[in-house]
Every structure is written in structure tokens, then in C-alpha cells.
Amino acid sequence: xxxxxxxYFLAVTGIIIIIILVFLYRNFFGLNIVAxxxxxxxxxxxxSSYEQVMDTLESRLIIKNRNVFRxxxxxxxxxxxxxxxxxxxxxxxxxxxxxxxxxxxSQSPVKITFSNVRTLNQIAGKMGNQLETDSATIIGFLSDDxxxxxxxxxxxxxxxxxxxxxxxxxxxxxxxxLYLRMLKEYLLFWNDKRMSKAKAKGLNPREVSILASIIDDxxxxxxxxxxxxxxxxxxxxxGIPLQACPTIKFALNDFTITRVLDKYLEVDSPYNTYKHSxxxxxxxxxxxIEGIDAVLNAEQHNFIFFVAKADFSGYxxxxxxxxxHNHYAALYQKELNKRRIFK
Numbered sequence: 070x071x072x073x074x075x076x077y078f079l080a081v082t083g084i085i086i087i088i089i090l091v092f093l094y095r096n097f098f099g100l101n102i103v104a105x106x107x108x109x110x111x112x113x114x115x116x117s118s119y120e121q122v123m124d125t126l127e128s129r130l131i132i133k134n135r136n137v138f139r140x141x142x143x144x145x146x147x148x149x150x151x152x153x154x155x156x157x158x159x160x161x162x163x164x165x166x167x168x169x170x171x172x173x174x175s176q177s178p179v180k181i182t183f184s185n186v187r188t189l190n191q192i193a194g195k196m197g198n199q200l201e202t203d204s205a206t207i208i209g210f211l212s213d214d215x216x217x218x219x220x221x222x223x224x225x226x227x228x229x230x231x232x233x234x235x236x237x238x239x240x241x242x243x244x245x246x247l248y249l250r251m252l253k254e255y256l257l258f259w260n261d262k263r264m265s266k267a268k269a270k271g272l273n274p275r276e277v278s279i280l281a282s283i284i285d286d287x288x289x290x291x292x293x294x295x296x297x298x299x300x301x302x303x304x305x306x307x308g309i310p311l312q313a314c315p316t317i318k319f320a321l322n323d324f325t326i327t328r329v330l331d332k333y334l335e336v337d338s339p340y341n342t343y344k345h346s347x348x349x350x351x352x353x354x355x356x357x358i359e360g361i362d363a364v365l366n367a368e369q370h371n372f373i374f375f376v377a378k379a380d381f382s383g384y385x386x387x388x389x390x391x392x393x394h395n396h397y398a399a400l401y402q403k404e405l406n407k408r409r410i411f412k
Contacts, residue, residue: 101133102167104158111156113171114201115241119148122171130158138164147172153201155179155240178237185233187324187354192231201241210244220252221275225351229278232258233357258358266365270302275351281360282352286315286324289383294363296370296387303373311342311349319353328410379404 109129113122123139132138141164142148152174158167179199186192189211190204197204210216214224222230230251238250259274267277280301288294304311314329320338334341340349372387374394379401388394405411 101138101164102158102162103131104160105129105131107159109158110177111158112201112240113151113153113156115153117151117153119151122151126167132164138168141165142168145169145172152176153241176239176241179240180235180237182235183231183233183355184357186231189228192228192355196238196247199240200238200247202244202247207244207247210248216245217248217252223351226275226278227351228355229275229352230255231355232361233355263361263365270365270367272364276348277361277364278352278356279348280364281356282354283311283313283315284363285357285360286318286354287313288385291359293384294360295366296368296372297375297385298364298367299370300372300375300387302364302367303371305347307373308346309373310344310346313342315353316340316342316349319349326412328405328412330412376401381408 111125111129113125117125123142126132127135145168147168150172152171154174154176155178156171156175157177162170181196181199183192183195186195190208193204193207193211196202197207211227212224214222214227217227217230230248232251232255234254236250236254238247242250264274267274272280280298283301284294284297288297301311301313303309317329317333317336317340318324318326320336320340321333326333334343339345340353342349370387371389374388374391375385376388376394376398378384378386378397381404386397388397
């Protein structure tokens, strides 16, 4: 009888232990957290308090037992280990897995793509719209050249740091961290092969970016970019002003101009490449990879002039002599007048 009682006691105790273990597992390791949307994004700003984080989590997620969740968070000292960031919740989670993820700062990166941008303000705006750091803070950082002088940049050419592409950033990336990340990407882009090509043409990366930014604005047809790059390089070698119309638009801060008139050529600006020989102080936009590689792989030829074709195909006529160039230019001017394009 005594033996039966012991066995009964052990059986009951075992069942109780199993029930407790199942209860604990379901509460702490079961899938007790569900996103209110299939793709719920949780933002935890820098400097958030524990209560602010809890309020955010409880408003954005369905938590079956908030008391258990908070108890476990306290036991795991989450209040002392808050990591700011952007966290994407797209599946059911246990209390334990969510707290561990938040404690470790295992956030989801933001993908930012920028292309066809002309100014730092546009770059800052695109990044500021998707990061915790706003555009004003980014521009403030980039406007102070003491932040990057040691890396060989200045206010005029810092835009060349930004190579158009798609990049991943953590949402709470600071302005300085953003700069350092782009510097890393810049140095990776300017690998030995590209540096060797630039050196062979007597250029440095900043000068390549300046020419590339002009070509990007000047040329609609990708297959012409290396040829026009060759024209500009020929002009530089011979000491002839670049006479690039896009630099006049930049100097006037008006890229809507479709016809560069003689009066525009009088603008007093170091970017007026009709008045000043050599390179302008910096790029007139964010040079594309295509434009940069067009300069590095510029065609070798004897052309020193080019003008848009009168058929408005987007292609150009190239010339070795001024008289030949004037002939093509007259045809183009005639077509502009015919189409009533006067400015």
C-alpha cells in the first residue's frame, strides 16, 4: 500500500511538473506576440525610456499577456539594455525571442537608393526621409568642411563622395556615421583599377567626378559619353576652356535652360567654363558610375568640338576644326529657331 502511495505521489508530482513546464514554455517561449500588420515596423528612437519603448511595443503588437512580457523584460534587464533602431516584425514571436532581439539591437536595415541627384540637399533629403537623422542635421555636417578636410574633400567637391547606388543603413545612423560609411564605399569604388586609369589620364578621382558630372548632364545617349569625355580631355590637354553649357546652368542655378544664350556666358562664376580654363571648383551634380567610367575609358581621338545634331536625336556632331564646328552649330541654331526654342 505504501509503495502504491509513493508511486501515486510521484505520478501526480510528475504531472504537475509537466503542467508547470508547459505553462512556462507557452508563456515565455510560445508564440505569444503577433504583429498588428503583416509587416509591422517598430521604431525605437535614440534616448527612449523603458516606458516609452513598452508603450510603443504594446500599441504596435498584440501581446497576449503584458504582465508576463514585462516581468520577463525586467528579469532580462532590458531597461538597461535599450538599443535604438528600426525593427521589422513580420512573424509571430515569443516574449523571450523579442526581448533578446531588442536587447541585442538586431534591427532591420533601411535600403536607400539615390540617382539623378544634383545637390547635397537632394541627397540629404532622400536620406533624412528614411533615417532618424534628419536632412538638416546631415546638411549641417556636410556644410562644415572641418568634418572631412582630413580625407581630401572640401565644400565644393564633397558631393563626389556619394556614388549613386543602393545602400543599406541602420535607421539610427548618425550624420558622422553616414559620412564614414559613404567614405568606405567611395574608397572601395576607387579601387586600384580605376585609380590606375585615372592616373594614366593625369586625373585624380575628384577631377574625374567633375568631368563625369558635366557629361552626365550634357549627354542623353550613353554610347556617346566616352567620346565626349575624349573631347573634354583633349581641351584640357591643349589649354582650351571646356566651354561646357551645363556649367553655365549650374552657375545660374537654372537647369531648366534649354538654350544657352550669349548673355548667360557672362555670368561671374568660377563655374563659368567659357571664361575660366581648367576644371571648375567641383562637380555640378552627383556623377553617375556610368559617367565616371566614361571618363576613365574615354575615347582617344582628335575632336575638340561637338554640338547637338539638328535632328534632335540626342546625338552630337564632332569636329576637329572650328569652321566645321560652326557649320554644325549653325544647323542646330536654325533648328532651335524653327522649333521656337529661344531660351
